[in-house]
Amino acid sequence: MTRFTKLFFFAALGLLVFAACEGPLANAMLTVDTTRCVGCGECEDVCPYDAIEVIDGDAVIDPGLCHQCNRCVEVCPEGAIY
Numbered sequence: 001m002t003r004f005t006k007l008f009f010f011a012a013l014g015l016l017v018f019a020a021c022e023g024p025l026a027n028a029m030l031t032v033d034t035t036r037c038v039g040c041g042e043c044e045d046v047c048p049y050d051a052i053e054v055i056d057g058d059a060v061i062d063p064g065l066c067h068q069c070n071r072c073v074e075v076c077p078e079g080a081i082y
């Protein structure tokens with residue numbers, strides 16, 4: 001394997017790993033603003049990964065399950081998730 005081929009191989013591998021991280025790594029960025037959340041549960045109903053749950057009146061996101069699909073962000077009537 002030439003040096004160029006190795007470079008290309010590892011660059012492609014890096015891109016694949018990055019793409020595979022769509023879930024947990026990216027998730028940490030979503031936040032529930034508890035001052036806005038009214039606990040309506042619409043986010044919970046729409047989440048395809050069971051990654052968000054209303055607990056004691058506030059939505060809580062499980063970063064280990066969230067794939068950052070943004071469906072909860074779009075459905076929230078209070079704009080509490082961003």
Ligand code: SF4
Nearest residue numbers: 037038040041043076
């Ligand atoms: S949809 Fe919005 S207001 Fe309703 S529980 Fe989820 S975060 Fe809270």
Ligand code: SF4
Nearest residue numbers: 047066067069070072
């Ligand atoms: S971003 Fe998608 S996967 Fe994550 S909690 Fe919201 S609806 Fe669920």
